[in-house]
Amino acid sequence: MMTAIIAVGLLGVLLGVIIGVVAKVFAVEIDERIEGVGELLPGANCGGCGFAGCADFAKAVVAHDATPDQCPVCSPEDVTAIAGYLGISAEEKEKKVALVRCSGDIKNTVRSLYNGVRDCRSAVLVAGGAKGCDYGCLGFGSCADACPFGAIEINDGLAIVHKELCVGCENCVAACPKDLILMVPAATEVHVYCNSPEKGAAKRAVCQTACIGCRKCVKASGEEEHMLVDGFLIRTNYENPPATELVEAAACPTTALRIDSQHAAGAYAKEGASK
Numbered sequence: 065m066m067t068a069i070i071a072v073g074l075l076g077v078l079l080g081v082i083i084g085v086v087a088k089v090f091a092v093e094i095d096e097r098i099e100g101v102g103e104l105l106p107g108a109n110c111g112g113c114g115f116a117g118c119a120d121f122a123k124a125v126v127a128h129d130a131t132p133d134q135c136p137v138c139s140p141e142d143v144t145a146i147a148g149y150l151g152i153s154a155e156e157k158e159k160k161v162a163l164v165r166c167s168g169d170i171k172n173t174v175r176s177l178y179n180g181v182r183d184c185r186s187a188v189l190v191a192g193g194a195k196g197c198d199y200g201c202l203g204f205g206s207c208a209d210a211c212p213f214g215a216i217e218i219n220d221g222l223a224i225v226h227k228e229l230c231v232g233c234e235n236c237v238a239a240c241p242k243d244l245i246l247m248v249p250a251a252t253e254v255h256v257y258c259n260s261p262e263k264g265a266a267k268r269a270v271c272q273t274a275c276i277g278c279r280k281c282v283k284a285s286g287e288e289e290h291m292l293v294d295g296f297l298i299r300t301n302y303e304n305p306p307a308t309e310l311v312e313a314a315a316c317p318t319t320a321l322r323i324d325s326q327h328a329a330g331a332y333a334k335e336g337a338s339k
Contacts, residue, residue: 112233
């Protein structure tokens with residue numbers, strides 16, 4: 065009996081030594097700076113940086129495969145702090161926010177009865193959704209559900225972005241089946257809330273707030289080229305955006321040209337098309 069106990073004890077010691085040696089030989093050194101960078105990151109794990117999460121992003125930053133400013137949630141102060149910790153230069157990056165290019169809420173658009181799943185990605189599979197405009201927001205909130213920061217709300221069947229809450233993670237861009245959401249400079253305040261390339265008459269038949277391509281905003285901006293003509297649709301020139309005064313000067317007949325803060329506050333509400 066004693067012989068067996070001694071043999072088992074010696075075997076345990078031998079295995080312990082072997083495991084210790086193997087662990088030391090094959091040990092992977094962890095750069096302490098990864099943990100340091102991770103502590104300086106917001107910890108949102110939103111994936112907006114293009115990596116699986118904050119821990120993965122921290123590894124990439126330390127390995128020089130990414131830069132601190134790639135984190136959309138980091139404030140300029142956070143970026144500077146991370147750069148200072150790693151001894152690298154911090155680059156300023158223009159903040160971008162999401163823009164839902166549609167103004168067609170329930171009151172102003174033609175819609176058919178829909179009793180399916182209340183999800184945009186599901187609804188678009190059923191004849192493109194219940195909305196008369198094939199290019200408009202369905203309003204079932206797939207983008208809002210994808211936003212981890214609560215920056216998007218559904219108001220009267222229309223997705224509204226509150227840019228003061230948006231960090232630019234782009235989760236909503238991937239969630240929208242209509243490709244309606246565009247990332248734009250946060251400093252730009254004037255946008256065309258329409259994405260339909262159809263002719264003006266066709267658009268007005270299903271939406272009272274669609275851009276009809278009348279070019280009043282283009283003419284009002286003069287030679288400044290603040291607005292760009294794209295077929296039957298006008299778009300904001302984000303490389304040379306207009307001032308807010310253009311909205312009043314242009315007097316857009318459908319209110320598709322809007323100031324973002326007023327759009328989010330519902331200042332352009334108007335009764336129009338049938339539901």
